[in-house]
Amino acid sequence: MDLPDEVEREAIWKIVVERRNRKAIDFDLQLLAKSSEGLTGAEIEAVFLEAMFAAFERGDEPTEMDVAASMNSFVPLSKLMAEQTAGLKQ
Numbered sequence: 001m002d003l004p005d006e007v008e009r010e011a012i013w014k015i016v017v018e019r020r021n022r023k024a025i026d027f028d029l030q031l032l033a034k035s036s037e038g039l040t041g042a043e044i045e046a047v048f049l050e051a052m053f054a055a056f057e058r059g060d061e062p063t064e065m066d067v068a069a070s071m072n073s074f075v076p077l078s079k080l081m082a083e084q085t086a087g088l089k090q
Helices: 008-021 027-037 041-057 066-072 080-087
Strands: none
Touching: 008 027, 008 041, 027 066, 041 066
16 A cells, blocks of 8 residues: 555545534645645644644634644654655565
């Protein structure tokens, strides 16, 4: 099993956003899918949760900027364990 492609990541973002009772239409899911290359579904959810916590700390709703800030500080397993995942793929 490989990492989700862009289309799959877009679907994952939609599910994650709506699972947290937010409207997917409020987010550019295509942009989020492109910028989250290398992330698993669980990592996408973790990024969104971190963005929500950051927004809630300032008394606001999460935005794409919160998600971007969360992604910038997040190191996905595909990078952290690149050699091991490459070995598993082979």
